Amino acid sequence: MKLFVLLGLCLSVVESYRFLVCNPMAIRSITLLAEGVVKHLLKAGHEIVFITAFPDKNNNNPKLRQVDISENYRRMQAEDILNITFLMENTDQTIDLELLQEMYIDIGIQTMENENVKKLMQETDQHFDAVIIDWVDTDLYAGFAGVFNTHLIWSYSMGPYWPILRLIDGHSNPAYSINNMSPNTLPLGFRQRVEELWNQLHWSYIKNFLVFEKEKSVYEKYFGPYAAMRGRTLPPFEKAIYNASLVIANAHHAIGGWPQTPQNFKFVGGCYIEDPPKSLPADLKKLMDSSTNGVIYFSMGSTWRSKDIPKQLTEGLLNIFGKLKQTVIWKYEADLPNKPKNVHILKWAPQTSILAHPNLDFFITHGGLLSSTEAIHFGVALIGIPIYYDQFHNMVKATTAGYAIKVNLNYDLIKNLDAAIKEMLTNPSYKAMAKELQMRYHDRPVKPSVEVVHWIEHVVKTKGAPHLRSPALHVPFYQKIFLDLLALVFLVLLLIVIGLYFLLKQLFKLGTAEKRSKVD
Ligand SMILES: *[C@@H]1O[C@H](CO)[C@@H](O)[C@H](O)[C@H]1NC(C)=O
Ligand SMILES: *[C@@H]1O[C@H](CO)[C@@H](O)[C@H](O)[C@H]1NC(C)=O
DSSP states (O other): OHHHHHHHHHHHOOOOOEEEEEOOOOOHHHHHHHHHHHHHHHHTTOEEEEEESSOOTTOOOTTEEEEEOTHHHHHHHTOGGGOHHHHHHTTTOOOOHHHHHHHHHHHHHHHHHOHHHHHHHHOTTOOOSEEEEEOSSOOGGGHHHHHHTOEEEEEESSOSOHHHHHHHTOOOOTTTOOOTTOOOOSSOOHHHHHHHHHHHHHHHHIIIIIIHHHHHHHHHHHHHHHHHHTTOOOOOHHHHTTOEEEEEESOOSSSOOOOOOOTTEEEOTTTTSOSSOOOOOHHHHHHHHHOTTOEEEEEOTTTSOGGGSOHHHHHHHHHHHHTOSSEEEEEOSSOOTTOOTTEEEESSOOHHHHHTOTTEEEEEEOOOHHHHHHHHHTTOOEEEOOOSTTHHHHHHHHHHHTSEEEOOOSTTHHHHHHHHHHHHHHOTHHHHHHHHHHHHHHOSSSOHHHHHHHHHHHHHHTTSOGGGSOGGGGSOHHHHTTHHHHHHHHHHHHHHHHHHHHHHHHHHHHHHHHHHHHHO
């Protein structure tokens, strides 16, 4: 008996670590990912300080301290790019990469200027076993690792695209790696390969020549003093950003098409999804249970709002939904008068619980990464209406994989969506493919929620997991593609040619001299 108690005590003394999780982007979906990681780490007995724009007001877990940066949220809301009507009326808008970079740096400044963040950074007795920073286009936040003299882990809401791979391995080959904003599909044709090469060169030029110095000065200005407060000097920016132990990525292998990745890139896609999902609220459950003709779920996500869809289109949508025998559940953030009997609106939707319901027929989505992942998790086919950023790329991937139909967001939406709905209801191939992908997705040795905790703990246990890092990271580009060898070969060939030239010239001279002497 005593032995058992002792054993029990030993087992319960799991090593408990402290982590700083920082999620500077006030985007609901990206924060959901971080909340998933936080939840799993807390469950494993660790302590968390969480910098978030969406603090949980009901938190009573003593091991979780939230640092409220909801000010960042108010700033994001002012962006026109979150307004569906604006985007539809300004379709010629190409994404200005430099402006986007500037925006991320601005958000960085705003985060570091936040009183709550300042307060945390001034507490010199804070200690962390690792910092877990969400990476969205800026490398600034590597400063947290420098200030707290600890290991850096990037979390990333997308897959192994080269903007993140460059930080832990190197750029991936544009001949077969497609970036997250590209509409291209594999295998790449000549023109597409050139496009992908151009995308990398263009982005790298902006990052290295137009943005780098600014990022570096912000890094030094905002993190330097906090390091000094602790008697440390901040590592140089150009070293600090390449010093991550791990990338935990919201990506999985079900669809494939990824380029090779280093050992410290971890595919923990879907780890944030509640598994099994929470049960539905009673009224919604009753509605879905009784919808024996099936349910169509329609949501434009948490960042864009259905209520920003132009009025005439909204009426058109209600009109085509009204003709269906299925129940339509629409996440719509305002009241919607005169809607048909089979259309039900929800201002907030428990999405994963809806996707898990057996009566669900399919899902009409904006194609955000979380929605696309959740659809595969629950084996649900999609009609995608992409709006912005990576959504076009996600939907091209989904249609190529065969579990989705893509519809463009423009004033022909009603006609095209109507046709897509008819196709989805009559052609069973999309749903069959969704089930196939669901099987592939779940067929892993451990659940991603277990894996993510394992790798984060592994970093602490192994003092930064140096053994997982890619040797490619510190090999200069010219050495990687053997430009130096090429130069040497070229030089040797050149010398041989020059040598031959002089030799032949001499022989020729000799020949003509002999001839001349004979003639003489
Ligand atoms: C969205 O954009 C449209 C068109 O530019 C504009 O009329 C409307 O006021 C905007 N809505 C919001 C909430 O900003
Ligand atoms: C890189 O991180 C390790 C811990 O993972 C740390 O010991 C080292 O000082 C860091 N180096 C730089 C240049 O930031």
